[in-house]
Amino acid sequence: MSATKSFPESVLISESCLQNRIRELGAQIFTDYENKELVLLGVLRGSVLFFADLARAIFKAQDENRTREVLLRFEFVQLMSYQDSTRPSTVKLIRGGSDYLTERHILIVEDIVDTGRTLTLLCEHLQTLNPKTVKVCALLDKPSQRQVPVVVDYIGFEIPDTFVVGYGLDYAQQYRNLPYIAVLEPI
């Protein structure tokens, strides 16, 4: 099978900007969940790079003697809302979290909140598992596209109404490994 041709891209959020903000988010989350056990719930596949860096940022926020800590566990869910296009389609839950989430503090780690439909479906699903608390951390927020109101507790960056790729986000499964967030240039 031949590879799809890539479009040129322009950087919207640089690698250093991403890493600085993630460090801040990690410190904030560490403070908020200090001495608690927290389940980081990654939404596959777009959140993987953010998830990995955020998990390390939470660890690095503790002091050297580790007198204060956050015990982190990892879980993943998978939802699908785009089918190789830049327009939303129906949201489906492909892989749900396990019963392990019952009675736990959960922090959903999302790549981007756009219409809000993915997050709404996920939160409804999680409520059936009776968690202790559910909060949301999204790297990117596109508030201008919201169709369903959602609460996002931790936001990395608010971005304009534009389709972005990189740092986990894809277009037709490409660009996920860019270390920055970019906008595709029309050709």
Ligand code: IMP
């Ligand atoms: P929502 O359900 O419309 O809020 O969309 C959430 C999901 O749509 C995200 O987890 C992404 O997978 C995808 N998505 C939304 N906007 C973009 C974008 O600009 N680039 C890539 N994926 C996006």
